[in-house]
Amino acid sequence: MCGIVGYIGHGSAAPVLLEGLRRLEYRGYDSAGIALVQRRRLKVHKAAGRVEELRRRVGDDAPGSVGIAHTRWATHGEVTDANAHPHTDTSGRFAVVHNGIVENSDQLRAKLIADGVQLVSDTDTEALVHLIAARAEETDTLEAAVRAVLSSVEGTYGLVVLDSKRPDELVVARNGSPIVLGVGEGETFVASDVAALVRHTQQVVYLEDGEIATVRADAFRTSGRAQTVELSEEDYELGDAEDFMRKEMAEQPEAVRRALRGRLDPRFATAHLGGIRLDPRELRNVRRVKFLGCGSAYYAGQVGANLVEELARIPADAEPASEFRYRSPVIDSDTLYVAISQSGETLDTLAAVQELNRKGGRVIGAVNVVGSAVARECGSGVFLHAGPEVSVASTKAFTNMTVSFAMLALLLGRVRDLSAAGGARLVEGLRALPDQIQAVLDTDAEVAEVARRYAKAEHMFFIGRVRGWPVAREGAQKLKEISYLHAEAYQAAELKHGPLALIDRDMPSVVIVPNDELLTKNISTIEQIKARGGPVIAVTNATLPPGLVDAELRIPSNSPELDPILLTIPTQLFAYHLASALGRDIDKPRNLAKSVTVE
Structure with a gap:
C-alpha cells in the first residue's frame, strides 16, 4: 500500500x-x-x-x-x-x-x-x-x-x-x-x-x-x-486551515448535524436508522451487540457498547477486529455485530465481516464511504455522514461513530424498556450536541495553553473509568499518533494495581471526570495521583474541589450517557496543540497510514 x-x-x-x-x-x-x-x-x-x-x-x-x-x-x-x-x-x-x-x-x-x-x-x-x-x-x-x-x-x-x-x-x-x-x-x-x-x-x-x-x-x-x-x-482542499486535522475538528458540529438529520423522532422519543434494515420484532430479538473495529474505531465501539448496555439493558462489548477471526469466535444468531471502519476498506475489519458472513452471523456496517468494501459486504448499516476525512488522526469520523451508536442504543432501548421520558431526554441531548461541541471547540486557546505547558513531558497517563475509559483510550491514541509522546490509558481503579509506581512530578495524568455517579471515585483517584506528586489535567464538566488539579479542560453538561462524546473533543484539541508545539507533521504522522489495507 x-x-x-x-x-x-x-x-x-x-x-x-x-x-x-x-x-x-x-x-x-x-x-x-x-x-x-x-x-x-x-x-x-x-x-x-x-x-x-x-x-x-x-x-x-x-x-x-x-x-x-x-x-x-x-x-x-x-x-x-x-x-x-x-x-x-x-x-x-x-x-x-x-x-x-x-x-x-x-x-x-x-x-x-x-x-x-x-x-x-x-x-x-x-x-x-x-x-x-x-x-x-x-x-x-x-x-x-x-x-x-x-x-x-x-x-x-x-x-x-x-x-x-x-x-x-x-x-x-x-x-x-x-x-x-x-x-x-x-x-x-x-x-x-x-x-x-x-x-x-x-x-x-x-x-x-x-x-x-x-x-x-x-x-x-x-x-x-x-x-x-x-x-x-x-x-x-484545506481552505484557510493550517492542516486537515484542524479543519476536520472544526467541521464536527456540522458533521454531527448531518448524522442526526432525519434520524431523530421526538414524537416517539426514538431514532430511525433505516439503513440497518431491522424491524422492531427483529430488534427485540437481539440478545447481544458486539462492536468490531480497529484503533479509534474500536474505541468508538467501546463507547457504543456502554451506551447499548445503559439504554437497552442488553449485554454489549467491543473487540479489535484484527483479533476476531483468529480466535475462532463463537457466532451467535441472536447477536448483532457492528463492523466499524471510517474508510470501509480496513482489511482486518473486512476479514471479520467475511468470517461472520461465512458463519451466518448478522452484521451491519458503520462506515463513512459509500460503496466501500465493508459497506458492500455487510449490505446494511449506518452511514456516518462525517464527510471526507483526510488527516490520518480521526476526529470527526470518530465523533460521528459515537453519535451513530448513541442513536442505535436509543433505538434498541425504546423497543425494550427505555421509557418515553428517558427517550425524550436522549433525543434532546443528541439535538444539543452540535452546539455543545462548538462550545468546546471555542475553548481552543485555553486548551492550547495547557498543551504547551506539558509539551516537554516524555510520558503521560490517560485515566478514566466506565464511561470515561474509552475516552481515555482514544485520548492516549490521539496523543501517541500525532505527537509521538508515549501515552498510556488506564482504568482508574487499576492505577493502584501497578501503574501508580510510575507516578511522579514528571508524569502528567489526563483524568476523564464526567459529572456522574462516579464523581467521588474519580476525585479519589486524582488525590492518589496528587499524593505522589503527579500533575493532573482534568477533562470534566464537574465542579472539582479548589486546588485539586493543575489544569481543567471544560465541557458543557449533557445527559450523562452522552457526556463521553463531548469529553473526547478536548482530548483532540490537547493532542493537536501538543503535537503542534513539538513541530510534528500533524496530518502525516510517521509510520502510519489512513486506510490500513494490509494485515
Missing part, C-alpha cells in the same frame, strides 16, 4: 497522475513513483520521500497519454528508490503498481531467482511483474496473463498492470485492497481512493473482490455499475 493512480485517454497522463498522488498523500506513504508510455516504451521515475520530489524529477509536461503511479508505505524492504513502485520486468516492457501483501512472495521470488531472474528490489510486488511478463509470452491477452499469475498468489492486492506494447489498455485487479474506476469522456481513471478522481469525474465504478478487468480509454467491463459520488474537489 498505499496509493494507486492510473490514467488512459486522450490527455496528458503525467499531470493527472501527479495530482492524483498529491491527493492521496493523506493516506500516509514514504516513497512515490510513476511509469509513462512514451513511443511504446516505458519511462519510469521513482523517489524515496515526498510526491513533490517526484514531481520535480518528472515535470508536468512529460509526454504520454497512459500511465500508472503509486505512493508506497513500506511493508517489504526499506524506503529506497529501488523499492518504490512501479516495478518493471527485466526487459522494461511491463510495469505494476500494487497495494496489499503477497504472502507467498518468498517462494515466488525464490523460484524466479532459480530461473535466472535478477531481482533489483526487496519487495513482494516485484515478483508479480516478472511472473506476468513471463506468462504474457504464452497468452493472447494481458488480462489472461494477469489472471493466470494471480491464481498462484496468496494474499491481498489492488493491482494495475501496464504493457508498453499495448498502450491502449490497463489491467486492474482487486482482492482485499480497493480499486475504483473513474469514467470520463474518452478517458478512464483508476485509483485506490475516490479522492484522486473527484477533480476529473463524479462517475465511479468500484471493483468487487476477486475481480479482474481490462480498462481502455472509452470502455471497460466490470460486474459493477457506474454510480455518482456526491463529493467534489473542494471537499479535499
Whole structure:
C-alpha cells in the first residue's frame, strides 16, 4: 500500500497522475513513483520521500497519454528508490503498481531467482511483474496473463498492470485492497481512493473482490455499475486551515448535524436508522451487540457498547477486529455485530465481516464511504455522514461513530424498556450536541495553553473509568499518533494495581471526570495521583474541589450517557496543540497510514 493512480485517454497522463498522488498523500506513504508510455516504451521515475520530489524529477509536461503511479508505505524492504513502485520486468516492457501483501512472495521470488531472474528490489510486488511478463509470452491477452499469475498468489492486492506494447489498455485487479474506476469522456481513471478522481469525474465504478478487468480509454467491463459520488474537489482542499486535522475538528458540529438529520423522532422519543434494515420484532430479538473495529474505531465501539448496555439493558462489548477471526469466535444468531471502519476498506475489519458472513452471523456496517468494501459486504448499516476525512488522526469520523451508536442504543432501548421520558431526554441531548461541541471547540486557546505547558513531558497517563475509559483510550491514541509522546490509558481503579509506581512530578495524568455517579471515585483517584506528586489535567464538566488539579479542560453538561462524546473533543484539541508545539507533521504522522489495507 498505499496509493494507486492510473490514467488512459486522450490527455496528458503525467499531470493527472501527479495530482492524483498529491491527493492521496493523506493516506500516509514514504516513497512515490510513476511509469509513462512514451513511443511504446516505458519511462519510469521513482523517489524515496515526498510526491513533490517526484514531481520535480518528472515535470508536468512529460509526454504520454497512459500511465500508472503509486505512493508506497513500506511493508517489504526499506524506503529506497529501488523499492518504490512501479516495478518493471527485466526487459522494461511491463510495469505494476500494487497495494496489499503477497504472502507467498518468498517462494515466488525464490523460484524466479532459480530461473535466472535478477531481482533489483526487496519487495513482494516485484515478483508479480516478472511472473506476468513471463506468462504474457504464452497468452493472447494481458488480462489472461494477469489472471493466470494471480491464481498462484496468496494474499491481498489492488493491482494495475501496464504493457508498453499495448498502450491502449490497463489491467486492474482487486482482492482485499480497493480499486475504483473513474469514467470520463474518452478517458478512464483508476485509483485506490475516490479522492484522486473527484477533480476529473463524479462517475465511479468500484471493483468487487476477486475481480479482474481490462480498462481502455472509452470502455471497460466490470460486474459493477457506474454510480455518482456526491463529493467534489473542494471537499479535499484545506481552505484557510493550517492542516486537515484542524479543519476536520472544526467541521464536527456540522458533521454531527448531518448524522442526526432525519434520524431523530421526538414524537416517539426514538431514532430511525433505516439503513440497518431491522424491524422492531427483529430488534427485540437481539440478545447481544458486539462492536468490531480497529484503533479509534474500536474505541468508538467501546463507547457504543456502554451506551447499548445503559439504554437497552442488553449485554454489549467491543473487540479489535484484527483479533476476531483468529480466535475462532463463537457466532451467535441472536447477536448483532457492528463492523466499524471510517474508510470501509480496513482489511482486518473486512476479514471479520467475511468470517461472520461465512458463519451466518448478522452484521451491519458503520462506515463513512459509500460503496466501500465493508459497506458492500455487510449490505446494511449506518452511514456516518462525517464527510471526507483526510488527516490520518480521526476526529470527526470518530465523533460521528459515537453519535451513530448513541442513536442505535436509543433505538434498541425504546423497543425494550427505555421509557418515553428517558427517550425524550436522549433525543434532546443528541439535538444539543452540535452546539455543545462548538462550545468546546471555542475553548481552543485555553486548551492550547495547557498543551504547551506539558509539551516537554516524555510520558503521560490517560485515566478514566466506565464511561470515561474509552475516552481515555482514544485520548492516549490521539496523543501517541500525532505527537509521538508515549501515552498510556488506564482504568482508574487499576492505577493502584501497578501503574501508580510510575507516578511522579514528571508524569502528567489526563483524568476523564464526567459529572456522574462516579464523581467521588474519580476525585479519589486524582488525590492518589496528587499524593505522589503527579500533575493532573482534568477533562470534566464537574465542579472539582479548589486546588485539586493543575489544569481543567471544560465541557458543557449533557445527559450523562452522552457526556463521553463531548469529553473526547478536548482530548483532540490537547493532542493537536501538543503535537503542534513539538513541530510534528500533524496530518502525516510517521509510520502510519489512513486506510490500513494490509494485515
